[in-house]
Amino acid sequence: MDLDQVSALQQDIVRSMVDDAPARWDRLEFEMTLVGGYASFAPYAVTGDVREIYGGTYAAGMAGLGLKDAMFEPGRGSWLSFTCAVSPSHSFDFAFNYDEPVSFGIEGGPADETWERELTDHPRSWALIPDWCYVKRTFSEVEWDRRRAKMARTRARIRARQSRSDAIRTRLGLPLR
Numbered sequence: 001m002d003l004d005q006v007s008a009l010q011q012d013i014v015r016s017m018v019d020d021a022p023a024r025w026d027r028l029e030f031e032m033t034l035v036g037g038y039a040s041f042a043p044y045a046v047t048g049d050v051r052e053i054y055g056g057t058y059a060a061g062m063a064g065l066g067l068k069d070a071m072f073e074p075g076r077g078s079w080l081s082f083t084c085a086v087s088p089s090h091s092f093d094f095a096f097n098y099d100e101p102v103s104f105g106i107e108g109g110p111a112d113e114t115w116e117r118e119l120t121d122h123p124r125s126w127a128l129i130p131d132w133c134y135v136k137r138t139f140s141e142v143e144w145d146r147r148r149a150k151m152a153r154t155r156a157r158i159r160a161r162q163s164r165s166d167a168i169r170t171r172l173g174l175p176l177r
Helices: 001-020 060-068 111-121 136-137 141-171
Strands: 025-037 038-047 051-054 081-086 092-097
Touching: 001 025, 001 060, 001 081, 001 092, 025 060, 025 111, 038 060, 111 136, 111 141
Parallel strands: none
Antiparallel strands: 025 038, 025 081, 038 051, 081 092
16 A cells, blocks of 8 residues: 555645535545445535535546545455545544445445445455355355356456557557547
8 A cells, every 4th residue: 555645646736626516515525435446435525414415526436436446456456435524624534335236326236246345446355355245255265266257257358448548549549448
């Protein structure tokens, strides 16, 4: 984990939250879920007892995508969701969820393959995969190790192909997809 990168990304999230916030607020909150390519985020302004979603914070969402990879630790994986709270003095606090079920905002949650992608891209030791997780409920440790290794090879080939394509498009002055 690159702590300087983590700190910079957290500051980017807070800056976006404050810059895009309504004029009056007592606390700002930002919630993000990011699992296997599925992402959702929402900013909230809290004034008194009222908590309302507000627009903007695109930059916070983009910084959150980077934060997931920056916080990855081999064998431990990365967070599944986080909440950031900001006070009017701009002090802030992040709370990261590595182990609890996450809300996806869609009935039934994402496809099972989403969890396979998550634990392939951000692998965890078997002991750190939560018991409620699709992967742990479906595969034995040996089966998962084999499946994850195969998926990792496939995903590496796809990323390499995309990287070559991006390099060619850049050389030709074409926009990236």
